Amino acid sequence: MKELTSLRGHHKEVTALAWHPLHESAFASGGMDGTLLFWEIGPKGSEEPAARVPFAHDMAIWDMKWHPAGHLLATGSNDRQTKFWARSRPGSAGGADRDMPAAEDDDDDDDDRANETVTDEMELGNHVGIVIGRRGATIISMQRATGTKMHVDQVRRVLEIEGTKKQIETVKRRVGALLDRVSNDSEQRQREAAIGAGGVGNSSGFGS
Known part of the structure; x- marks a missing residue:
């Protein structure tokens, strides 16, 4: 087994990882400190995270899974919360990561x-x-x-x-x-x- 690359972005242990279902060079990782990172590797990728969400959860992220269409990522944490994240397609010039928008109040x-x-x-x-x-x-x-x-x-x-x-x-x-x-x-x-x-x-x- 040969090591191809080593990516460093988490400050604590990496506790969860999930490859993007459609883009083979993209994946997300979660850490013990609740940080969520998005990565793009390969010929045009980088050894630095493409996006970082510090304190995405209050405690360790234990599990994550992409929607089959690849437009949503679900994360589960020891803080008893499940969150959903939306992100632009890998390689696009879209905006930053965000929580799913809450219902708007007309008041x-x-x-x-x-x-x-x-x-x-x-x-x-x-x-x-x-x-x-x-x-x-x-x-x-x-x-x-x-x-x-x-x-x-x-x-x-x-x-x-x-x-x-x-x-x-x-x-x-x-x-x-x-x-x-x-x-x-x-x-x-x-x-x-x-x-x-x-x-x-x-x-x-x-x-x-």
Whole structure:
């Protein structure tokens, strides 16, 4: 078996992959961090993703499948959500990836209130560094994905968010999922360390 190429675009483990049903040089991949990537390989392809959707899901993407016609991609995640994505044909000059559009509301007043920019805060406690990320990568990616303005007040240990109410709700949900995942990983490491320490203590006592 010979390796043909190596594509690098995910920052965490790749957890799902699906080839496009009609274009043999195109496929999508999902990561442990909820990122969704679209790829085009081959003679005219690139080793960089053709499109990236950071925080497509709040948790790992475990499964994905294209519609037989190739115009929709369904993704399933550990965040208990199934999402559908539409994208222009591979090689076309179409727009960016997007969620399927929601039903339009004819109430102009409701639209104005929904699009009103507000500010809110979220307490981070001891997880300030997790939300900022290495060289600010996490908070920058989340701002781009949600369309909000975000700032971490490291003195007060809060995340300041500016955007619509819906955008702010999305940010809080994703940050909450991120902190839960970090907390669960930390608890798992502590349990493993305790088990390991117990094993060492038992073996020492047995030999004495």
